[in-house]
């Protein structure tokens with residue numbers, strides 16, 4: 001009798017496995033399969049340039065003031081008239097975002113008067129030290145807007161509709 005009960009337990013266990021074997025998986029094989037971002041996903045920032053190569057950021061610090069997590073540090077400086085960095089009088093001499101403090105709310109993007117700071121679908125930024133997760137201009141400024149536009153278009157093609 002005990003043997004029968006044990007055998008029945010095995011059969012019912014396998015039936016549960018079989019029931020789910022051919023169902024649509026709710027997990028993905030990340031990182032081999034890209035994560036399907038919702039349409040309005042907010043990830044790692046970029047500092048954009050104009051098509052002529054000048055930086056959009058004018059060092060006004062509005063993004064830093066708007067940031068509820070105190071994650072942004074901006075220090076502006078006067079542009080050199082002979083070789084300006086941005087079209088305005090000033091530019092962002094130092095610009096840093098502490099990704100460990102950031103809550104990816106997007107308020108910096110809303111506050112920026114020149115559309116310089118933009119949140120992108122990029123999200124896989126794990127690293128080994130806290131210092132490396134403070135992004136400076138070397139990692140935030142997009143050097144080739146056209147190439148970046150193409151990359152974002154490809155990234156958007158992998159998204160699925162939804163709102164977070």
Ligand code: SF4
Pocket residue numbers: 066067068069070071072097101102103104105106107108109
């Ligand atoms: S997304 Fe929000 S928390 Fe992150 S830097 Fe911008 S304003 Fe600050």
Ligand code: SF4
Pocket residue numbers: 056057058059060061062063064074092111112113114115116117
């Ligand atoms: S990113 Fe925009 S809001 Fe922030 S300092 Fe530059 S221009 Fe001002």
